[in-house]
Amino acid sequence: MQLWHNLKKVGPLLGIVLGATLAAYSVQGFIVHAGLGGGGIGGIALILFYTLGLPIGLMTFLMNIPLFFLGWREVSRQFVIKTLIGLVIYSIALDLLKGIRPLPFEDIFLGALYGGVLGGIGSGIVFRLGGSLGGTDIIAKVIQRRFGWAMGTTMLFFNAFILLISWAFLGPKIALYSLVSMFTFSRTVDAIQGGIPAKSVTIISNNSDMLVSRIHHEVGRGATFLQGRGSFSAEEKNVIICVVSMPEIGHLKRVIREVDPHAFLIIQDASEVVGQGWAVE
Known part of the structure; x- marks a missing residue:
């Protein structure tokens, strides 16, 4: 010690x-x-x-x-x-x-x-x-x-x-x-x-629970649920926020396509990620 x-x-x-x-x-x-x-x-x-x-x-x-x-x-x-x-x-x-x-x-x-x-x-x-x-x-x-x-x-x-x-x-x-x-x-x-290059992924899907389960087990990343509501349908939906490394983005997209081919996906650069599972200052 x-x-x-x-x-x-x-x-x-x-x-x-x-x-x-x-x-x-x-x-x-x-x-x-x-x-x-x-x-x-x-x-x-x-x-x-x-x-x-x-x-x-x-x-x-x-x-x-x-x-x-x-x-x-x-x-x-x-x-x-x-x-x-x-x-x-x-x-x-x-x-x-x-x-x-x-x-x-x-x-x-x-x-x-x-x-x-x-x-x-x-x-x-x-x-x-x-x-x-x-x-x-x-x-x-x-x-x-x-x-x-x-x-x-x-x-x-x-x-x-x-x-x-x-x-x-x-x-x-x-x-x-x-x-x-x-x-x-x-x-x-x-x-x-900026630390490890990463992508912030926002996912809107009707199969959010199954999708998050597969992200946990297959991609090895956590996710966060946000409450959202569609502007046209007024339907309540879970919005998933997930941060993955660059090599993991292809795997994540493949999982999303398999679970929900109609999922709405936004991928953005995450210039800096700090927290559990990532490099810290």
Whole structure:
């Protein structure tokens, strides 16, 4: 029990270290190798590296210091502490991994694509564990808490401003490829933040009891009954709400067709599902 308790305390910190290192690897291994820019504080650090030769990691850390005061006032102390750990590891790894070349590619698009995906995975891991890597991540976290905006979308908005600066210093071609990297990064972050991809299914059927029984036993998912009434027939009906994973949607549709071929079915994306049987924050 004591070992499990210690793992629960240390595990998130190890995850933050892993995510921060992966994010740094994506920058040095793909973004810098392709000569691309970036967004936020990291984008400014890249411009300073390309133009003045200043260390990316050191400049990233120094420029983040003022933002910690914002994070300390606006978000939880735990978030700030985890962000500080992530930022320190990220900054150190950025400079330690300088010059690394995982693949001898010359395609700028591949650098933008893989740099964005790996960076998004690394940052997304840190976000899910309650921290960030500093920069506009802190601002995005504050806005998420106040207004509920997706962090990846907010970061894309702020990073667009830095992209204009990159356009001036690095040229339009590099700036546009950098936009590909930034967009890929933000979509990857949102995907990881949203957890397991799922579908919310609304079913209106005259055989609702039998249908729910088969969903329980064959699909392995629970369901919720809502009371509904048809607008034309005025007939009372049970409305079934069920959430399933992407691989399960085909099985669910097959069960519905077998029980009630005339069932009315609505399938919607569930951007985030939290609760028993699903990944939790």
